[in-house]
Amino acid sequence: MKILVAVKRVADPNVKVRALADGSGVDLANVKMTMNPFDEIAVEEAVRLKEAGRANEIVVVSIGPEKSAETLRTALAMGADRGLLVRTEATVEPLAVAKILKAVAEAEKPDVIITGKQAIDDDANQTGQMLSALLGWGQGTFASKLVVGDKAIEVTREIDGGLQTVSLALPALVTADLRLNEPRYASLPNIMKAKKKPIDERTPADYGVAVEPRLTVVRVHEPATRKAGIKVGSVGELVERLRMEAGVL
Amino acid sequence: MTILVLAEHHDTQLDEATAKAVSAAGRMGGEIHVLVAGSGCRAAAEAAAGLAGVALVLLADAPSLSNRLAEPVAALVVGLASGYDAILAPSTTSGRNILPRVAALLDVMQISDVIAVDGPDLFQRPIYAGNVIQTVRSTDAKKVLTVRASSFPAASIAAAAAPIETVAIPEDPGRSTFVRSELSRSERPELAGARIVVSGGRALASAENFETVLAPLADTLGAAIGASRAAVDAGYVSNDLQVGQTGKIIAPDLYIACGISGAIQHLAGMKDSRVIVAINKDPDAPIFQVADYGLVADLFEAVPELHTAVAAEARA
Ligand SMILES: Cc1cc2nc3c(=O)[nH]c(=O)nc-3n(C[C@H](O)[C@H](O)[C@H](O)COP(=O)(O)OP(=O)(O)OC[C@H]3O[C@@H](n4cnc5c(N)ncnc54)[C@H](O)[C@@H]3O)c2cc1C
Ligand SMILES: Cc1cc2nc3c(=O)[nH]c(=O)nc-3n(C[C@H](O)[C@H](O)[C@H](O)COP(=O)(O)OP(=O)(O)OC[C@H]3O[C@@H](n4cnc5c(N)ncnc54)[C@H](O)[C@@H]3O)c2cc1C
Numbered sequence: 001m002k003i004l005v006a007v008k009r010v011a012d013p014n015v016k017v018r019a020l021a022d023g024s025g026v027d028l029a030n031v032k033m034t035m036n037p038f039d040e041i042a043v044e045e046a047v048r049l050k051e052a053g054r055a056n057e058i059v060v061v062s063i064g065p066e067k068s069a070e071t072l073r074t075a076l077a078m079g080a081d082r083g084l085l086v087r088t089e090a091t092v093e094p095l096a097v098a099k100i101l102k103a104v105a106e107a108e109k110p111d112v113i114i115t116g117k118q119a120i121d122d123d124a125n126q127t128g129q130m131l132s133a134l135l136g137w138g139q140g141t142f143a144s145k146l147v148v149g150d151k152a153i154e155v156t157r158e159i160d161g162g163l164q165t166v167s168l169a170l171p172a173l174v175t176a177d178l179r180l181n182e183p184r185y186a187s188l189p190n191i192m193k194a195k196k197k198p199i200d201e202r203t204p205a206d207y208g209v210a211v212e213p214r215l216t217v218v219r220v221h222e223p224a225t226r227k228a229g230i231k232v233g234s235v236g237e238l239v240e241r242l243r244m245e246a247g248v249l
Numbered sequence: 250m251t252i253l254v255l256a257e258h259h260d261t262q263l264d265e266a267t268a269k270a271v272s273a274a275g276r277m278g279g280e281i282h283v284l285v286a287g288s289g290c291r292a293a294a295e296a297a298a299g300l301a302g303v304a305l306v307l308l309a310d311a312p313s314l315s316n317r318l319a320e321p322v323a324a325l326v327v328g329l330a331s332g333y334d335a336i337l338a339p340s341t342t343s344g345r346n347i348l349p350r351v352a353a354l355l356d357v358m359q360i361s362d363v364i365a366v367d368g369p370d371l372f373q374r375p376i377y378a379g380n381v382i383q384t385v386r387s388t389d390a391k392k393v394l395t396v397r398a399s400s401f402p403a404a405s406i407a408a409a410a411a412p413i414e415t416v417a418i419p420e421d422p423g424r425s426t427f428v429r430s431e432l433s434r435s436e437r438p439e440l441a442g443a444r445i446v447v448s449g450g451r452a453l454a455s456a457e458n459f460e461t462v463l464a465p466l467a468d469t470l471g472a473a474i475g476a477s478r479a480a481v482d483a484g485y486v487s488n489d490l491q492v493g494q495t496g497k498i499i500a501p502d503l504y505i506a507c508g509i510s511g512a513i514q515h516l517a518g519m520k521d522s523r524v525i526v527a528i529n530k531d532p533d534a535p536i537f538q539v540a541d542y543g544l545v546a547d548l549f550e551a552v553p554e555l556h557t558a559v560a561a562e563a564r565a
Binding site: 219238 | 316318319320323341342343345346347348349350351352353354356357358359360361362371375376377378379380381382383384385386387388389422423424425426427428429430431432433441445470478481482487488489494495497502503513514520523524525526532537538539540541542543544545546551554555558559562
């Protein structure tokens with residue numbers, strides 16, 4: 001079985017990103033970049049399936065600038081076999097990403113594609129679903145557990161009311177949620193080995209995909225911040241203020 | 250302009266998120282139709298027909314739709330799409346599962362998690378866990394968007410009910426089958442719509458402490474229980490109680506955070522609450538930067554004390 005994993009390079013989730021003063025975008029100059037945390041989980045799941053003998057090849061793909069190759073290297077150090085960088089300096093929206101990934105999937109013919117459930121920068125939560133739709137495959141979004149069979153994959157999904165398990169005919173697409181696994185940190189020997197693993201490079205044009213955005217960003221601003229309130233001295237004072245001042249009790 | 254709202258419902262009951270999505274649709278202007286897709290869901294359709302602003306309810310009632318699997322529901326919506334200029338769903342896990350599939354099949358770029366409608370094609374949405382708000386204009390002829398329920402008021406009840414029309418259901422694409430669900434049952438109000446939420450973090454240290462320390466306070470207040478990711482990951486409570494960037498995004502009248510540090514991903518889920526209370530033993534915990542009322546204390550003492558005080562008030 002072959003697994004394709006999509007990984008995105010994003011701002012580190014621990015960084016508080018700010019809007020540019022002119023409202024044209026966010027300030028990413030000098031911000032530490034890393035692999036989207038959900039994508040680390042996706043890579044980890046693929047590597048575990050390989051270690052368990054369920055998969056024999058893991059291909060990782062990233063769409064973005066030259067530096068996205070670093071993100072691919074991280075995935076290779078975690079245990080993926082080869083990388084594909086679809087290089088573009090443009091902002092690529094989820095719909096265009098899905099179209100590129102569809103073309104990659106048609107060339108690579110994976111049995112399973114795993115993406116993160118959302119990228120923590122744009123928080124769009126849609127690329128996996130779109131890709132699955134374009135391929136005409138079944139989708140197991142927000143996955144917290146996978147059981148891979150020969151013809152189907154069982155995906156347990158985190159939904160608003162609890163958990164839902166679906167069975168998807170292969171090939172199928174899965175999006176990884178936080179509790180699917182805890183990703184490993186790559187060991188030094190594996191980081192060294194990853195330097196020798198191949199990374200292919202293409203452009204969106206190679207796949208005949210136009211990346212022109214459909215959404216125009218008109219303005220980017222920071223929401224009004226909440227002001228810190230007061231510290232109360234006791235539980236009694238808290239109850240009194242909630243009742244008399246805030247009127248919520 | 251005609252707008253289709255995909256309803257969130259439990260077959261016999263309409264979810265409040267639907268009424269909120271209808272009011273978001275109202276801000277785009279135009280005629281609003283609601284699609285209720287499920288199994289044995291006429292009651293939900295009748296409730297939708299009673300919402301102010303709804304001109305027509307489409308009822309798709311079939312066993313094949315009982316679990317709202319993305320593939321058949323998306324096929325249904327795509328089949329109806331030619332009659333609409335915009336398609337909306339609340340950004341519940343169901344809406345987030347289904348709508349991007351619809352958007353891709355229509356070759357439209359979805360606008361996710363809209364928090365304000367500034368015009369028929371102009372929307373605000375949070376990025377970076379809500380630290381930044383983006384205003385976007387969609388150039389697609391048809392708009393597909395998910396809307397954050399907590400950012401819109403619920404549509405009120407109409408004087409007269411809208412008509413209900415049954416729609417034909419396309420063949421199931423057959424890529425997915427339902428296996429089972431494990432839904433949390435609770436007598437407490439639902440987290441998403443609760444007026445008061447009592448939330449616990451890693452500091453609770455066990456499932457048992459959630460029940461013995463937090464639950465009595467929640468029950469006396471008629472509150473829902475929420476949790477941080479750390480508490481869910483540790484298995485103290487089920488996943489559906491997670492509040493945050495990747496859990497539920499809520500805006501109750503009162504949010505009481507107990508033993509939660511206030512990571513940006515957690516704040517993303519609750520910082521629009523009307524009143525925030527934080528109980529934390531670390532005076533420098535970031536949660537205090539957003540709390541209206543902070544109490545520096547050990548929660549294992551303060552929460553039972555708060556419960557006693559609230560219970561005494563309730564009796565008085
Ligand atoms: C995407 C991402 C993944 C991370 N993964 C780890 C990790 O696996 N191990 C680790 O030690 N640090 C991780 N960190 C760093 C983490 O944010 C904290 O800096 C660190 O865990 C605090 O350690 P502590 O000694 O205070 O332990 P505590 O805060 O008591 O944490 C106990 C455990 O909880 C987990 N944890 C805590 N915060 C995070 C988090 N933001 N994301 C994921 N797991 C977390 C870790 O497994 C950690 O060992 C991660 C950060 C990010 C952004
Ligand atoms: C991609 C990504 C997505 C994430 N999504 C979410 C999300 O949706 N929701 C979410 O919550 N988190 C999310 N996180 C995790 C988030 O970064 C934090 O790790 C998490 O919120 C920490 O939970 P906590 O506050 O319970 O634990 P901690 O950060 O460990 O805080 C525990 C707090 O309890 C206090 N405390 C300890 N003992 C006591 C006591 N006896 N009495 C009073 N106070 C006490 C401590 O002072 C501390 O402030 C996400 C992280 C990543 C990387």
